[in-house]
Amino acid sequence: MSDAPDLHLPATSEPLRVAIRRLRWYREAFARQLEELQADYGLGFTVDDRKLARIFVDWLREMEAQKPADPSQRRAYFDFVSALMLRNLLRDMPLKAEPLPQGADLNRAEYFWPEGFACTVFCLNIRAAVLEQEFHAETALTPDFFNLRQWWSFRENASSDPNAAMGFFDVFTGNNPEWQMPDSFRQRLNRALAAPDRQTEISSR
Amino acid sequence: MPSRLPRPPIDTAPIKDVARSLRFAVEQGGRSLRKGLPLDALPEPAARLADVALHTARRISDSAGRGASSLAHVLLDGDDTPPPLSHPEEAAAEARFAAAAHDGLRAALLRLGAESCLVSEAAAVAAWRRVTRAAEGSDSETAAALYLALIDPPAVREVVWGESATPPAEPAKVATFAVLLAMLADPAEYQALLPAAADLALALVPDLVQAADRTALKTLFEDFRNHV
Numbered sequence: 001m002s003d004a005p006d007l008h009l010p011a012t013s014e015p016l017r018v019a020i021r022r023l024r025w026y027r028e029a030f031a032r033q034l035e036e037l038q039a040d041y042g043l044g045f046t047v048d049d050r051k052l053a054r055i056f057v058d059w060l061r062e063m064e065a066q067k068p069a070d071p072s073q074r075r076a077y078f079d080f081v082s083a084l085m086l087r088n089l090l091r092d093m094p095l096k097a098e099p100l101p102q103g104a105d106l107n108r109a110e111y112f113w114p115e116g117f118a119c120t121v122f123c124l125n126i127r128a129a130v131l132e133q134e135f136h137a138e139t140a141l142t143p144d145f146f147n148l149r150q151w152w153s154f155r156e157n158a159s160s161d162p163n164a165a166m167g168f169f170d171v172f173t174g175n176n177p178e179w180q181m182p183d184s185f186r187q188r189l190n191r192a193l194a195a196p197d198r199q200t201e202i203s204s205r
Numbered sequence: 206m207p208s209r210l211p212r213p214p215i216d217t218a219p220i221k222d223v224a225r226s227l228r229f230a231v232e233q234g235g236r237s238l239r240k241g242l243p244l245d246a247l248p249e250p251a252a253r254l255a256d257v258a259l260h261t262a263r264r265i266s267d268s269a270g271r272g273a274s275s276l277a278h279v280l281l282d283g284d285d286t287p288p289p290l291s292h293p294e295e296a297a298a299e300a301r302f303a304a305a306a307h308d309g310l311r312a313a314l315l316r317l318g319a320e321s322c323l324v325s326e327a328a329a330v331a332a333w334r335r336v337t338r339a340a341e342g343s344d345s346e347t348a349a350a351l352y353l354a355l356i357d358p359p360a361v362r363e364v365v366w367g368e369s370a371t372p373p374a375e376p377a378k379v380a381t382f383a384v385l386l387a388m389l390a391d392p393a394e395y396q397a398l399l400p401a402a403a404d405l406a407l408a409l410v411p412d413l414v415q416a417a418d419r420t421a422l423k424t425l426f427e428d429f430r431n432h433v
Contacts, residue, residue, distance in 0.1 A: 021432055024401040053404035060432055 004141055005040055005110075007033045007125035016130045017078070023056050033122040034095075041110050042101035045118060052094040059088045066185040073189065075135060079175055080185045082127035083166040087183065089119040091162035109151040116155055124172065145172040218303055218326040228267065229323040229363065235259050236365075287388045287395055290344035290351075293337040303329035306384055309399055310361055313380035316403040318370035328360035345430065348385040349422035355381045378413050382406040382425075389426055390433040398433050405429060 010028040012019040019025040030052065037043045063081045068074070097114035104111040128139040144150045150171070157164035166182035181187040247255060287305035288298035295301075306329040314322045332354035336347060361377040373379055380403065387395050387402035406413070409425065416422045 022401075023405055023433055024398060027401065049404055050407055053401075054408040056432075057405065057408040057429075 004124055004145065005121050006036050007122065008036070009129060016133050020126060020130070021060060023053060026056055027052060029126065030122055033125065034118060037110070037118055043110060043114050043118070044098035045095045046098070048094045051092055055088045055092050055094060059085050068185065076189065077185060078127065078130055078134065079173065080188060082123050083169040084183065086119055086123040086169050087162050087165045089123070090116060090158050090165045095119065107148055109148060112148060112151055113155045116158070123169065127173065139173065141172055142174045216330065218330045222325050222327045226323060229321070231263050232321060233365070287392050289392050290347045290388055293347065299330060299333050302333045305388070305395060306355065306360065309384035309387065309395070310380050312399050313383040313403040314361065314364055314376060316400055317373055317376055317379060317407065318366065319364050319376070320367040320370065321365040322361065323363040325360050325362055328358060329355065332360065344389060345423045345426040346419070348389050348426045349419045352381055352385055352422055353419065373407055374410055375414060379403070379406045379410060382409065382413055386426060386429060386433060389430040402433050405433060
């Protein structure tokens with residue numbers, strides 16, 4: 001992903017879709033992302049490892065429960081589980097940001113909401129890396145990712161309903177967002193089949 | 206014809222347990238003494254006497270511990286990885302399992318916030334014997350049986366928590382599950398996997414509390430062995 005903060009993933013001999021489902025690798029990748037944010041933006045965080053492990057276990061279970069049998073749905077499923085990972089991270093937030101660097105511009109997303117920004121770029125980067133490896137697909141972020149109004153709305157909505165984070169994740173990745181039942185993969189597929197061209201306006205949210 | 210009969214294998218676990226129990230008792234005694242009776246505040250010669258007594262006791266327990274440890278290393282031939290649970294018949298599997306279980310249980314308990322703990326390696330040997338004598342089925346089934354055998358009678362004898370620590374519910378179960386999960390995940394990477402296995406086990410406390418029988422435990426091991 002060229003236009004979001006980088007993530008140099010830990011080495012693995014396994015496909016990324018397998019490695020990300022191992023806590024040791026997941027944790028290392030998450031730590032790497034935080035290091036990159038520290039280097040690029042001066043953001044510091046403390047991580048609650050126990051909380052991160054619980055988030056990981058919940059994510060595994062929800063992901064496994066909704067795994068599609070049809071191989072043609074794999075691509076959509078990877079988008080879904082990436083958004084689900086973000087939902088769980090934001091819902092149970094394992095990060096606490098340290099004081100911002102001096103002169104930090106609060107009109108930039110990374111300083112406006114450091115914890116949310118860190119979790120979001122981590123999930124975006126993991127998704128991008130998996131899609132590239134599995135489908136040779138290039139990914140890009142929409143302009144909404146760089147719009148502070150979106151981040152303001154994202155933070156507000158996600159704090160009252162963590163599921164809303166999944167819709168915003170879709171918005172940032174250019175996917176058609178599902179706002180009604182974002183944590184149901186089946187609902188997502190049904191909706192895509194029923195109205196493939198429908199684009200939901202999020203400005204009203 | 207050989208002039209001497211081959212020596213029977215020596216079971217070092219009880220020797221190591223004695224040395225470790227002694228060291229644990231000395232450390233605990235010293236800790237209690239320092240808490241209840243500050244040596245700095247004692248008048249002479251009482252302070253000096255107490256100090257000398259503590260140092261002597263620690264020296265004896267350290268020396269016993271070193272002796273037992275070097276004996277164990279000679280016998281284990283430097284292999285400190287646990288045996289694959291799918292092959293309990295491997296050479297020195299019993300001793301390797303017991304040593305790895307002892308070290309792993311300690312490491313997991315410390316990861317959970319314990320300040321100090323006493324784990325019986327002989328109990329791990331006994332658990333291994335009990336389970337592998339009647340072993341049938343998959344390695345996950347063996348892990349489930351070992352879990353129950355390490356919990357009762359308990360291999361974790363004592364755990365001391367620091368004043369600021371928040372002990373989890375059922376710490377011995379959490380540590381035991383973590384050890385066996387790491388062994389199942391990859392015996393060669395056992396040590397490196399323990400912290401993640403301990404955190405996973407901690408996240409699974411509600412499941413561990415509920416999983417009373419071997420079948421439920423086996424399912425839990427199977428569900429998470431590839432996710433450490």
